[in-house]
Amino acid sequence: MASANERLADAAVGHAIDLTRYSNGVARRMIALLNRADTELFAQLMDALERLPPQSFTVQRLDSLLVSVERLNAAAYAAVGADLDTELVALAGYEASYQHKLLESVLPSAVAESLTISAVSASQVHAAAMARPFQGKLLSEALKDIEETRATRIRDAIRMGFLEGETIDQMVRRLRGTRALNYADGLLEIDRRGAEALVRTAVNHTASYSRQALFEANADLVKEWQFLATLDGRTTITCASLSGKTYAVGTGPQPPRHWNCRSTSVPVLASAWEALGLSKSEIDPGTQASMDGQVAADVSYSQWLRGKPAAFQDDVLGAERGKLFRHGKVSIDRFTDNKGRVYSLDDLRKRDAAMFERAGL
Template identity: 40%
Template sequence: MPDLAAISHAVDLAAFANWLAARALAALAAHDKALHAALIEVAEALPAGAPNMAKLDALLKKVREINAEAYADMLRELEANLRAFISYEADYRRRLLAAIAKAEVMEASPERIKAALRDEPFQGRLLREWAQTLGQATAQRLRDTVAIGFAEGKTTAEIVRAVRGTRAGKYQDGILQIDRRHAEAVVRTSVQHFANYAAQETYRQNRGVVKALRWVSTLDSRTSEICMLRDGLKFSLAGKGIGHDVAFLGGPPAHWNCRSTLVPVTAFDDDRGQRAAAGGPVPKKTTYADWIKAQPASVQRSVLGATRARLMREGKLDLTRFYDNRGRWLTLDELRDSDEATFKRLGL
């Protein structure tokens, strides 16, 4: 049961990350009109030919300010939603553990959960540092695009087009999109990071119930070698391998866009190397395809879409690859409702 609940929750976390990524990108896009207008002012104020870089930097002051405010707004949007998410996730992990152990369990330290956004880095940096890094990278790209454009004799319209993208490319081919794609990766990875941070904090508070952690990876053709190697392996609460010497790496996320999670191993678990699934135990290497096929039609439609779900049931859809379905969004309230439905379905 823990593994099945973990996979279901991980799928919903991906949908929550989709929603949060859209909110973050919308915060950035809200400044696009002002940014484009400021760039036009810069372009029209520069003489033809290679620009004087000192003068260019002075003219770009307003552009830098608008760009910095855009990323500050993105950070505020992320912090507000992630703060609520971390609190919910810690409570979800507590309730899941209580359901598995059929016992009262302790909640994670409220102080540590509250401080997570401020103090816990992922992929080497804190959330606010990633926002700052992305903003600085965008500012540098804008400067380089204007400088190179004028050196090459491009018109103002051509320079602005290089920044915002083309209509034919659905405005996805401009330089602004480079760091926005990076921003999406930051959002998705941050959701996984804080989810697993909340999990580990909860499990550490319940050492009398949790005897180990098991790494559970989404098993499909997109699974990284890092996560394939660790899938199913057990680690102590301190991150030491149990029966192996594979590094814990601090737990998931082990890389950008990682989809792995941690499941508590309790005294109530069956250690015979199988994963629980609807209809009975199955071999430990249960895949995402196995999981989705075992779900009710309503869940299949929600994850795959109505057409794909029908084709899958008819045996006409290849599920050897994971359908991330980035068009599926879940707000935090919807994530909470979906988790409650999973608990009821599994009898937890």
């Protein structure tokens, strides 16, 4: 039977996949919000440009006419910030609750009867996570940077358009892109991708901080934590090199390590006798074996997935890809992108409940 630490590591990989899918769903909702705001923004932009004939163009006149556009841009990103914050508050509570339940589920009965796992406050975890920078910036600062960069991109593109004699339609098309390509060919696609990366990274940052807070609150049980990367074709060398290494709780290179990072952290439990303050001889052999304090061996994504039932593989990859994966005809690197799947927090709750049942936890 797998030890408590091995079960925690196994659960962490599956949960990280689901969090990635969830973050993709949140990113799409935030981008949809920006896209809706862009309808009014481009209407304002065209109105401003129509009031500035080419022969009357000056930088000062253009900047004054773009004030309303900049206000709309700022309002759109403020709305994204507010919606994202609401989402992250809920996520902080969910992640702390999930990890609490997971710890309880893997403890041998002899330990569970004598040890109470401490809970953490969702609001306090969220506030602390938002006060902690990731990639050198607070979430609010990073979002403000994207907003200001986008406003500057709009302004500079219009200045260049006037200097090069472009029509209003040409300037707007260069910024917005074409409907035929779903507007992905516009200059502002750069900022959409930046916003998506920010949202995904913020989700990982919040979840990671929630886990660390729970680990710290249970220092008598969690002796250290292990870095666990999602090992597939998109994993960075940095994350791959850290995967499997352990650190004291509250220290070490915690995820996310970069924008769009999918790495996670898993608790490493002390041995049963260490957690209870007893000698090893006072613990029965079964409990000793299930909670021995040994770090789980690092497992690659492919190794982990190959050990799952066919139905689970099909759920992650799709039915046909699952068959190809099982028969070894296609490399996992070809179809491990989960961006097409969108999970809400309710979906995560249902999925995790099913996972616990399958694992008999």
